[in-house]
Amino acid sequence: MAQDQPEIGVLLWQIVSPFLILVGTFGNVLSIAILNQKRFQKQPSTTLLLGLSVADLCMLYVGLLRQWVKYVFAVDFRDISEITCKIHGWLIYVIADCTVWILVAVTTERIIVTLRPFSSKRICTKNLSIISLITIVISAMVINLHVLIGYELTENAISNLTNTTVICGARAGAYENFFDNIWSWIDLCKFSIIPFIVLSSGNICIVYKLMQSKKRVSSQITPGTTQNANQNNKTSSLTLLLLTLNAVFIVCTLPICIYLIGRPYWLPKDHPDDLRLKDPWWAVVNLLMYTNNTCNFLLYCLMGSRFRDEAKNIMNTLRTSIFRVKLARTQTGSESPTIAHRHSLTEF
Template sequence: MAENSTLSMKDFPNYLASVNIWKYLSPCLIIVGTFANILSIIVLLRKSMRNSTTMFYLTILAFGDLSVLYTGLLRQWLRHAFDIDLRSFSNFGCKLHVFLVYFSLDFSTWILVAVTIDRCISVCLPFKSKDYCTMKHAKIAVTSICFLLCALNGHLFGTVALDGNKGCYGISSFILSVWPWIDLCAFCIGPFAVMMVCNIFIIRQIVMSNKRIESHKDPVSRNLKIELPIPSTSSAHRNGHVPKTNGRHSKNKRRLRKISHVTIMLLTVNIVYFTCTLPIAIYLIGYKFWVPGASSERRAALDLVWAISNFLQYTNNTIHFFMYCLTSPKFRKELSNLFDVKHKHVEFEPSAAYHQDKAKVTKF
């Protein structure tokens, strides 16, 4: 024990592992996340996609993910790889950067909540969705989220300051004791609870709709008690009386399938979000119990936990594009169309030989 007490935190393998995570994995996430989110924005802004409120929210989410990567993760990479801390330049810079990190993380989270609520209304209240799920209301929702999050995180300009010895840290008991719990509710548990309730309603509605569609699938068999001659399919077509039930059934099935694909996509994004953000929220709550007075070895282990928790959090802001590709056929189709050059037709004037050959064929 005496030998360990003479060692600093930097002498333990756990600390070196945490530094390597920041140094070498952070730029990978930044590069992949940048290209993935930009590609998401390009696909979501295509003509066939941009009229949907869901795609509007997902576009805003991609911008939010980019801001998270370039406010939070970029600072950590510069600090560990080049010993440059963006928060150490000035006291105001310290306050502003902390505010931007919390704001961007919360903004991405609540945009995800907004798109889930939007889908819930569209699926569960299809007749009212035309009034509520409009582009105008979506823009109002995004603006309202911005104002509310500014109010929620505005205290950081007064509760955080630059300390010459410690760096940019909290200077009040509120941010050390109370704020982590508020942040846990506002950033992790609260949003996830709302998203899960909405997804439960969506799934329930899809199951009920599927049962209704299946029950209307064969209307003839349900009306056998009516003793009327039922024309055969061929005679019905000859007389021009084509039953519309099958066409309507197919249309409903296609609509339900489309809703199911979007639901699977959002449910996947919601679950990955909760899995990736819960560890960092728990760490911030336990910080005041674990870190003060800890031995160098334990602090090195906690530093590794901190690095892994952050890495998971920023991974959530990196992989949305890949989740869209895996779970949304429409997104895959638009992505394929974006890079597909086969649809570009080249017009040409047929040669004289072509006309001569065609004339020979028509003569015989």
């Protein structure tokens, strides 16, 4: 049973990866199309959610697609050259950090809207959202710059312990020690622990404030409060969506951080690298992380009625367009024999 266990990890990569890529591509592309509609452009958080959808797409194609190709075709983009090794390793850290901190930025915007509803329109503007997005991207690029310097192609033992293969990884020596023992903790803090604290604290503040707001609204039964109640319902809907996104993010990303910290202790360094990569738990925690980049669209649809209605409109429009194209092709095909027959008659 132990000999078959590593193959379970390979099967998970081969079977689950294409499903996540297809679903994630459809969902994120449709999310981008919906969030670009006029009815969503009024909200400053739309800019950040657009950035989140783009980052999720990049995460799937830069990260998960590489893993699927590696486990199906035994080809790793990182191992092609020193340049691809450095750039790809750096990019995956940058994109992963962007997805996390964009969600933190959206949560911060919701906290301001909930706690300071009157001044939020002055503070939370679209320009501020754009500046926040740019700041997050630049910060992620700078913080992870050391990967461009420290990653390189190195020889590594394969499972029979008699041959070596060239793989991309941390440079042996001081940088490898820094990467395994120091950077793994820094990455845990910036990718999971700090966002977890910010998101959890923000969620508690938002929920507490919403509960107080609902109590006040329920105690006021005058006709003039109907508009305010509707506005509160819209705010509550968006906030519920955010709380769900935060919860899914924490559940999906915390396991891989814990795994990366614990791996040096339960998998010795002299363990062949190809066997380490076939570890089923390595596949599980990675695929769980990529699930977070896949399921945001489904959460939007489940939690947001306006988003769901807009998705239906786009799908109906797309279905109508496809039907018209097929109908036009059918009519062209049915008319062409008649036209050809007329041309043949004029030749006699």
